[in-house]
Amino acid sequence: MEFKRQKPIYQQIAETLCDRALSGEWDADGRIPSVRDVAADLGVNPNTVMRSFDSLQQAEIIYTRRGMGYYLAADAKTKILERYRREFLEEDLPAIRQRMKFLGLDPSIFME
Secondary structure (H helix, E strand, O other): OOOOOOOOHHHHHHHHHHHHHHHOOOOOOOEOOOHHHHHHHHOOOHHHHHHHHHHHHHOOOEEEEOOOEEEEOOOHHHHHHHHHHHHHHHHHHHHHHHHHHHHOOOHHHHOO
């Protein structure tokens, strides 16, 4: 995985894990790979992955079962989509509008 400088690595890993959940790679209430497995797969330090898991746990996207590992929450896909939509509307869309303004593009060209 190649990381971008604009965003902390742990957040990029969390997004990658969310993308896997949205793609259907993991089942709702199903066990997900361990911190060590993800770290080995991505070639990063397990502590960095642990930070990603902590952030996803705080967002209630994943949860732990004592002695069993991490699991994808039943409503994880809904929460991830809400999060992605909010981020798009609050961060991406204003930047796109600003870029279009600089380039002299009219947003109506995309409305048909």
